[in-house]
Structures are given as structure tokens and as C-alpha cells.
Amino acid sequence: MTTVTDVDATRARAEQHLQALVGSSDAQLYDDQWAAIEALVVDRRRSLVVQRTGWGKSAVYFVATLLLREEGSGPTVIISPLLALMRNQIAAAERAGIRAVTINSTNMEQWEQTQGAIQRGEVDVLLVSPERLNNPGFRDEVLPRLAATCGLLVIDEAHCISDWGHDFRPDYRRIRTLLAELPDGIPVLATTATANQRVTDDVAEQLGSSVVEEAGHGRRETLVLRGSLDRETLRLGVVRLTTAEQRLAWLADHLAEQPGSGIVYCLTVAATQQVADYLRSRGHKVAAYSGKTEQTERLALEQALLDGEVKALVATSALGMGFDASLGFVVNLGAPSSPVAYYQQVGRAGRGTTSAASVVLLPAIEDRDIWAYFASLAFPREELVRETLAALAESGGVMSTPALEARVDLSRNRLETMLKVLDVDGAVRRVRGGWEATGQEWTYDADRYRRVAEAREREQRAMLDYLTTDQCRMWFLRHQLDDPAAGDGWTCGRCDNCGGLELPDDVSPKAVAEAADRLSRPGVPIEPRKLWPTGLSALGVDRSGRIKQPAEEGRAIARLTDLGHGTALRELFRAGDDAPAAVPVPLVHAVVAMLADWRPAPDVIVVTESETRGAMVADLADGLSRYLQRPIVGRWAITDPSVLPGQGATNSAQRVAAVTRRHGLQLTDPEAVRGKRVLLVDDLVATGWSLTLAADALVSAGAEAVLPLTLAVSA
Template sequence: MATPADPTTDTTALRERAEEHLRALAGDSARLREDQWTAIHALVAEHRRALVVQRTGWGKSAVYFVATALRRAEGAGPTVIVSPLLALMRNQIAAAERAGIRAHTINSTNTTAWEQTYAEVAQGRVDVLLVSPERLNNPEFRDRVLPELAAGAGLVVIDEAHCVSDWGHDFRPDYRRIRSLLHDLPDGVPVLATTATANERVTHDVAEQLQAGAERADTLVLRGPLERESLRLGVAELPDPTARLSWLAEHLPDIAGSGIVYTLTVSAAEETARFLNEQGLKVLAYTGRTDPDERRAAEDALLDNRVKALVATSALGMGFDKPDLGFVVHLGAPQSPISYYQQVGRAGRGVDRAEVVLLPGREDVQIWEYFAGLSFPPEDTVRETLAVLAEAEKPLSVAHLETRVDLRRTRLEQMLKVLDVDGAVQRVRGGWVGTGRPWTYDTERYAQVSAAREREQRAMLDYIATDTCRMEFLRRQLDDPEATACGRCDVCTGRYWTTDVDSGRRKAAADHLDRPGTPVAPRRQWPTGMSALSVDLSGKIPENLRAGEGRALGRITDIGWGNELRRVLAEDAPDEPVDERMLQGVVRVLATWGWENRPVGVVAMPSVTRPTLVGDLAARLSSLGRLVPLGSLSYRTDNGPGPRRHNSAMRLEQVYTSLVAGPELQERVAELQASTPGPLLLVDDVVDTGWSLTVGAALLRRAGAPEVLPLTLATTGG
């Protein structure tokens, strides 16, 4: 008769093997933390679903790599890791390979390798497959590859799991697709979700979603203290962008190591990087607009300490792993203490001391409001979208939906992803279709999420002003029950960063921020599907009708001119003549334009909201530049094109059917070109979609202008 196995002996042997794998991964001195072991045991021995909420640098990736090694030794299939960022994937693959774990990735940058990867998975030659959340709803991947992966997976890991919850600070609709993946898993496949930034509400929501399709009703939640003993938190309140830039140039060289300077906008990152380089600091900009190869090179430069800092937007976020990162400085406050905690958590993982400094700006709240337009659309817009899809005879692309639903593309795509997760629509080859399933607009939940965002913004302002421990404040925002005063931050120690800046550096920063001018790229292609709006435009815009490259005084999100532009162009701002400083800025834009042929005349765009501002700007530029004032384009009706449309196709239809070059304007243009041929300036207050200026330029080109150069006060780009 066989003797029953001793569970204690089995557990001891399993832990010994787990420790061996950890040492292969992290070095001979590495030892499992108790919560790490608890999670590994739950996954490997009990095949449970677990959520680990632990601070950055705690070792969450060690849990799933060790569990992978143990599961593979048992003959289980590969681990599937849903991971949000390419930077995270690259770091994780490198870590896995050091431990002898064969890892591959499927993402948008390696499409040519997908088939080979699928074949190697089928042959059992892949231990870990990392997949971006967006890939989960790619029709081919979802229908052909995902079912096989789910059926054969030995472990499923959801990294940065707070993204699953719309209560989280970085909710991503694609992550909600994971619920369907979990529901379809065979019985007994363990699941691990990990995050460093989840409060109690998010933790509960994610744990509940992890139960989809599970035999056991409970998710194991391992939540640890969020203290980061290496971080020295501080705030330096400076009066204006000039002071903040000069502070950076003066103090970054004195902070040990290399690090990250976070900004709120793309334009701020690029502008700050240019200034710091001018001041002799070697830094690189890193944003969502940065080329992927340049991003990778920038990450490597920071990892190798070949630059002092990356000046980055939140595009450099989850998963970037540099243990000796010496500082994180924020030029402007994020909207949430939780996202702030996550970003500062990049620093000080492998060093005893790392500086964390917030340089808040008075304009931060304005920038938060500017980016606040990505909330879930109102019910009538959603219902309209569902009706359009229901009536369509074939799948509709996002471009075609834009001709029928008044949402910007990014917001439309976000809405479709949420509806897809809710089962109301489905992405298929060729676009989107309606499923016909009943769908309810959860007004109460959307309102509660919006209210939660507003509370987070108020809490961020409270963090700046707090007279108690800053680390304790952040930990309490994350509902850490062990939050206590850290004894290291500026409030605890009474040692605050100086706000004094060298007058020479301040002048250099002022001169830098005062440089006016940003390019405005011309539209080159009409939107797809304009025939659905009874507009006969398609394909490339003919060169003989195209606008030239334009200029704007600045981006509305700039940290220099942006402050003044946001004030002048605010919805409640009075319509007044352009002020002298702004006018002189535009004159300097003209002086440094570098055009091949100097303009000979000025035309104003018609404006329903700011006719005085635009008309005055055009008239004064005519006078100062000795250019012929030709008047203005006009609208067919006094009300202009009507209530502003938000997306590209509908805005073009509005402008195309309402904007005209009247007979008198056409005659003036023809007379000027006959006597003094040359380009025309086309003046407006702000360029957003670009279609008003595109159509205006085409009208003037038809009237005989050889070139039309748009000139605006602001562009919304960046």
C-alpha cells in the first residue's frame, strides 16, 4: 500500500526549487519574500487566481517567472503575459533569458515574426509569450491564435492590472478584453494579476473581474505596504515657467545619477529638452510622438547613463526598469496622486537615496481641463453610433464612422473598445459591426468615475499644499493601512528645495520660452468616406489647391506662449484686438519664417466667435509688413458653419459647404497677382483639425494665389 505524500515535504521541496529559480533570475543572494512565496505556492500548487498589489521594485515579475519555471517543469504550457508597454516587454524578456526562460513577444513592431512565434509555441519551444492588450482584440489574433493559447496556457499573467478597472488612474478599454480571456480558460489554469498602484476600490474591482469563469469564487489578494525608503519627496513652488526651467538647469547637475523629468504635454517635453541641451545638459525628449526606434535608443541611453535625463511624457511609464535611477522631477503636476506615486516609483529601486521633486505650475489645472475631453460620451452619441452600425450592410471602419458620428477619432476608438467589451459591438476584418445585443448606458457609474477623477485632481492640489508627510499622504491615497510619516520628505525634515534661481539662467530661460513660432503642417489627404456626407472629395489634395506649411505663434499646450494663448482663446475670454506683446510675437514669427517668396497680401479667415481679434491681427500685420489687405473669406450665412463639429470628416463637411471666397475678394486676389505676384498670408486665431485653413487655401488658390501660407495664433497640436 502506497504511503500518502507528506504535504509539508512537498511544500518544502517546492519552495527549495522556487528559491533555486529565483537565484538564477536575480543572483545568488536573492531570497523569496513571504508574500512572493505565498503567491507562487497559490499559483503552482493550488492553481488559484491571485492579485498582488505591491510597491514598485518589490519583485512582482520574479513571482511569475519563478512560477513559470515551476509550471513548465511540471509539463504545463507556456505562460501568457498581457503587458502594456514595449519597454516593459523588452526588460522582461531580458530578465527571463537570464534565468534560462525562453520568452517571445507579439506586438505591432514585430509582425513579420508572428508566424514563426506561433510555430515555436506549438512546438513547445516558448516558455513565456508576452502580448500587448491591444492584440487581444485584433480579429485574426482573437479568432485564430487566442483560443489555442488559452487552451494550452500553463499560467496567465496580467501586468499593470489596475488598467483593467475604469476606477483606475490609467484605465484602458483593451484591458477589459482580458475578462473574456479569463472566462474561456480551461479549469485549473492559474492566473496572476500584478500592480503597484491600486487603492481599495480598484483592488476590489480587479479581484472581482479575475473571478470570471473560475471554479473558486475567491481571488487571493496579497497587498503589501507601499513605503519606498529610498525616496526623498519634495515640492518647489516657483512663480512661472521661466523660473521652473532655470531651476531645472541649475539643480539637475547637482543631483546624483541620471533620471527622468516628466512633463504634462508633448510640447513641454520637447521644449524643455531643447533648453536643457542649450544649457549644457545632455538630455533626450521621449513622448508618444517619438519614433519607436528613437524611443528604444533613448531608453538604452538612460539605462547606460549616457544621458543625464529623459524629458518625458507619461509615454515613459509603466514597466521602465532602471534600478539605479537617481531622480524623478515633475515639471507640472499629474492629475492624480496615484499616477504620481507610480511615476516617482521609477526612482530609487536599487540605490539608497533618490530625489523626487514636484515643480507645480499655475497652469496645471488648465492643462488638466484641456485634456479632460476623453470621458465616455453622452448616451445619445453612443446610441447614434449603435444605430449607424445596426443599419450598415457591411463592417464600418473608424474613418467611415467619423462621417456619421460626431466624435474625434481617439474618443471614438475608445468608445468602440468599451462597447466591444460590453458586447454591443465587435471588431471584425474590415472594421466594426453591431451585435444587436441589449446594452444599457450606465449613467450612474460613468458619473461616479468622473467624480472620482475630480476628487483625485483636488487631492493632487492638496499634496502640493500639505503640511504633513508627503509619502504618508500618497500612501493614504492608495489606502495603505500601514501609512506613517516617512521622516525623509521635505515636510518631515524641514529641508526644502530652494526656489532661488540664478539671474543669468533665468534670462536664458525667458529668452528660450519667448521664442515664437511652431510649424503647422498642411493637410495632404481628404478624409475617407466623404461621399457619405454628400461631399465629393477623396484621395490626395491636389498640389495646386494645397496650403503651404504654415506657422503658429505657439501651441496651446506650450509652457511658454501657451499660458497667454490659453487665456486669450478661452471660451469666456472677450473678443478684443490682439495685445501688443502677442502681436510682436507674431511679427517675430514672420521675421524668422524663412519662406522662399515673401507674401504680398493678407486674407483673414471669417470668425464667428472672435471676429475682432482675427480682423485686427490681419489688419495690423498688413500695415506692419506693408502687405496688401485683401479682406476676408466669408460664410454663406451669418451663423457661419453652425455648431462646431468635433471630428475631422464632419468638420470638413461643415467648412466645405459654408466657406466661400466672395466675388470682391476673388477680384482683389486676381488684381494683386497680376501686378505683384506672390504668396498670400491666411490669418486665423487657432488651428485644430486644420480643415478651415485647408479649404480657405484651396479657395484662394482657385482665385489665382500661387501659394497660401496659414498663420495662426495657436495650434492645438501637442
């Protein structure tokens, strides 16, 4: 049994480690920091710490690591969701003399060397990504040894475990299996800054109880430590402006007034590029950052922001968890879909400083369209799950993801996510080369998926309420996260509703005009497909490998997610069967301006038939024929209407098979396109496969080049 004297000595030693970690001789542990460390080191319990960003959660596991290593325990294993977070954690560990290494997808060549260092006792902390837990080689060969020898398991950003959370990741569900395989007496720490009570309860339940017989305690439930989520340096405010032009103009006029460097968050990749281009044109030093940014460029941009070399990164939520910085401001151009996700993003500002940081939200009507799009990517319908399980069972062996993709009408990302969930549920197993069925019975938990969807809807309504509330904004966010310290009547004294922040809502006419000009410039590239999807032979389509002569780069007025023409295009395509028979005049003008910039120089025109917007596409082609003085010589015609519009649209192989059956090329003359440059006209690019197949048919008919032109691309 540990004595009081032993506990006091352990706390004194813990504070010495803390002082070395932070570089301050008078640093002391918070009560909850010590409570967590005591639970891990003295009692060997499982603990969940829910504390605000910048509170010092990493200090808990680094100090606990040093204490446990002094007692002869094995290395700490930290499961961390992002490479950026791993880099920051390794740097922090090294400052305290902790030997830290990582195993992730970017350093596979070092895995064997790293494992050797662990076995020789030369590693104090090993960081791994949750995706590694489901890698067959790592899961079967490395993970059992780690589970048997680790001294402490840490799960960072633990809200990702729960599908009630705003950032659920199926790879995190594998952690439950890892927990079950840990020897008795191995302490576990889960940490997060963004968990409401429902998520907290779910994560605590999944952590389970800890068996610590040798400490004389028997089985003990997970210790949950929740603190105040107030961020004393944040000043929250909302500026409500009517149009996208006004919101961009506000940024251009007021970005320089924001303290220090910061982040301008956008909801889509397209918006980051548009906004960054516009702000640069107004003299601001900014750069775009998203999940599509190359890794080396990401690192350079993150460092530029940390060093103050840019005023802001215009980013998606890809710059969120794991980016450890103290920034002067966060501006959201568009509202995230929940107060929890919003709190996560604004947490990048005002860290580790007493200086006030400004947090500004510029909401837009179109935010709800984007929320709806992301909601459509939820767990698939039961029949699609059953089709996947049946395909695996029928194969009698291992199927790769591309092979499964040819059998199931799901995109690659949704298919992978679904398979990971099924893997954790025990219905499938990931092995080298793909996936195999286990034969284990699986139940579709429709009630749970419905409850999760309803919870998401409630969060969206709460986010809309945040925009209009006259209550303290920090209290509102804390209340949404079920902060036990946020009592009724509490106010921060810092936000725009409390009187601590005054945000101008004026925009200069010049800035509005320049923003309008930028947004009204039509023309985004339509990138040609260059490779056929795999697995087409299984669907009776004789195509594979590289496309011999793909279409040239085409043009559309805008993406549906764009800030400018995107608004008008969203309204147009939302109309469905009620779509107008003619292209609206403002969009006609946009097409003309786009042609003047693009200069495609076609010889002839071919039009794509559309069941839902046929009259409008025909009107677009006729107008182009008159304007360019080029004849319409054919149609990419609907030859089998029994194949539904959009069939297979979530999966490349399925889509190619469906379009191949549905459409055929019909020309006014067999020689009509031979040696000609063909303008191929359509209304909307969703997957790009209809245009690809039409271009392939035109090239087969002798066309010299095919140039796609559409009103919009979907994203």
C-alpha cells in the same frame, strides 16, 4: 491533497529558481512572494498582488512558471501593456533560462513561427499586448488555443483593467472574456504597483473565483496580497515657483545636482520639446521623449538613459509603465492629475538600489487647464454612442473606422476607444475590415460614468492638497493608495516635510533671463494638411485623396499648451465672447518678432471671419496690412451662420463638411489673388481644416501660394 512535505519541497525548489533568476546564492523569497507562488503552483488559485515598484512581482511569475513547467504545465501567457516592458521581461526571463517570446504589432511576420514553437513545447513564456486580444485573427484563431493549453495566465499592470484606475485601457476589458474561457485549474496572477482599494476591489472582482476541484478546494475567491507601498530610497519634495521662466531656470541651475541620470516629466508633448531645447542650450545633455517619438529612436533614448549617456530624458508619461530602470531622480515639471499617477511616475527612481533618489515636483497654475483637456476625452455622451450603433445597424454589414468616422462626430482615437468598450459590452464586434453591430441591447451606464468622473475630480483635489500639505509626503501618497501599512502618525524621515530633504528654491537671474528669452521667442510651424479625410462622399463633399496644392507651412505665435506665450494665449482664448476687440500689445510684439524670423513675403492678405473673435481677427489683419504694407483683398467669409462654429471639430470628415457649408471665399476682385502669395490670417488652429479649405479655395482662384498666420495652435 498536497502534503506539508510537498509544500516545503516546492518552496525550497522555488528559492533555487529565485537564486538563479537574481544571480545570488543567498536570495530568499519574501513571505508574500511565496504566498503568491504557493497559491498559483500548489493551490492553482487566482491571485492579485499589489506591491510597490521594485518589490519583485516579476520574480513571482517567473519562479511560478519554472515550477509549473517542471510539472508538465503549458507555457505562461503574460499580458503586458507596453513593448518596453516586454523587452525587459524577455531579457529577465532569458537570464533565468526561461525561453520567452512575444506576439505584438511589430513582429507579425514571426507569429506563425512563434505559434509553431509553442506547439512543439519550445516556449516557456509568451508575452502578448492587450491590443492583440481584440485583433480578429488573434482572437478567433490563436487565443482559443492559448487559453486551452497555457499553464499560467499573468496580467501585468492590472490596474489598467479598471476604469477607476489612472491608466484605464479598454483593451484590458477583453481579459474578462479570456478568464471565462480558461479551463478549470489554470492559475491566474494579476500584478500592479498602483492600485487604491477601489481599484483593487474592482480588479479582484473581475478576476473572479477559481475552480480547483482536483486540488480538493472547490471554488475559491481571488487571493489578494497587498504590501507596504513605502519606497525607502525615495526623497520627495515640492518646489513652488511663480512663473514658467523660474521653473525652467530652476531646472537649468539644479539639474546637475541631481544624483545620476533621471527623467524630467512634462504634461504635454510640446513642453518636452521646449524644455529639452532650453536645457541643451544651457549645456545639459538631455533629449525629448514622447508618444510621438519614433520607435527606433525610443529604443536608443531608453538605452542612452540606462547607460548614463544622457543626464535626463524630458518625457511625457509615455516613458512610464514598463521602463525598468534604477534612476537617480525624477523631476515633474507640472503635476499629474492624481496622486496615484504621480506615484506611478516617481516609481522609476531608486529601484533595486540602496542609494537615495530625489523626487522633485515643480507645479504650475496651468496644470489644471491640462487636466481639464484630458478629462474632456472621457467616454462620449450617450447620443454619440447611439449614433454609432445606429450607423452600424443601418449599414447591415461591416464598416471600417474611417467610414464610421464620417458618420459620427468623434475623433479617430475616441471613436476607436468607444468601439472597444462597446465590443467588450457585446453591442458591436470587431471583425476583419472593421466593425459590425451584434443587435444586442446596450445600456448607457450614466451613473457609473458620473461616479468615475467624480472620482477623477477627487483625485485632482488630492493632488492639489499634496502640493500644500505639511504632512509626510510619502505617507500622503501611501494614504491616497489606501496602503494598509500606512498608519496615522507614520513618517518617512526622508521628504522635505520630514526634514530629510532640503531643496533650494533659488534661481539665478541669468538663468531666469535666459529662460524668459527662450520662452518669449514666438513662432511654431503650422503644418499643412496634405490628404483629404476618407468618407467625404457620404457627406456630400466631392473631395478625396491627395490635396493637389496644399498651403505652405505657416506660423503661429505658440501652442496653447506651450510654457511661454501659451499662458497669455490660453487666457485670451478662454475669454470666449468677452475676447478683446484688439490683439493685446505683448502679442502684437510677438507677431512682429515672428514675422522677422519667418519672412513670408506675401503680396496680399485674406482674413478669416470669426463669429466669436471677429473684431480681434480683423484688428490682426489690419495691423498686418499696415506693417507689411500689403492690401487686404478678401475674406474667408461666414456664408451660412446656421452651421455652428466648431461644428464637427472632433472628426475630420465631419469638420470638412461643416466648414464647406459654413464658409465661402469672397474677394474684392475675381483676379485679386491670381499669381499672388497670399497671407491667410486667422486666430486659432484647432483641426486645421478651415485653413485647408480656405487655402484650397484661394488656389482655385489662382493664388500662387497660401501662407497661414494665426495667433495660436491648439496643441
